[in-house]
Amino acid sequence: MAQLEHIEAIEKRLWGTADTLRANSNYASNEYFLLVMGLVFLRHTYSRFLAVKEKIEANLPTRVGKTRALSKEDFSQQSSIFLQPEAQFGQLLRTLNPDVLKKVSGDVFGRIYEYFLTQFSDQKAHDGG
Numbered sequence: 001m002a003q004l005e006h007i008e009a010i011e012k013r014l015w016g017t018a019d020t021l022r023a024n025s026n027y028a029s030n031e032y033f034l035l036v037m038g039l040v041f042l043r044h045t046y047s048r049f050l051a052v053k054e055k056i057e058a059n060l061p062t063r064v065g066k067t068r069a070l071s072k073e074d075f076s077q078q079s080s081i082f083l084q085p086e087a088q089f090g091q092l093l094r095t096l097n098p099d100v101l102k103k104v105s106g107d108v109f110g111r112i113y114e115y116f117l118t119q120f121s122d123q124k125a126h127d128g129g
Contacts, residue, residue: 042092051080052078056070
């Protein structure tokens with residue numbers, strides 16, 4: 001029962017955080033759903049990655065004192081996704097929060113948002129063609 005209460009507390013805390021993110025955005029829940037769920041999935045993937053990484057590293061073959069590098073296949077065999085360092089949860093958040101963004105003024109995020117929409121639109125057209 002204590003485990004369930006702990007999980008429920010985490011759920012409520014994360015939901016509160018997600019709701020706070022939405023609060024000043026004027027978005028409906030269906031409009032920020034994909035963003036929040038994407039972050040939750042990324043965090044889950046990172047947790048799974050960390051859980052199996054140590055086990056994989058302990059069983060990697062060594063030759064002449066050198067251990068083979070981790071591979072996608074190592075993680076696939078453990079039903080996990082291999083995350084390059086730059087795609088791991090903590091590093092991704094740091095990458096999306098460079099110091100330069102802390103010093104900008106004006107509607108920079110509006111521009112970034114529009115730029116991303118254009119990029120995603122172009123990518124979708126490229127993927128479909």
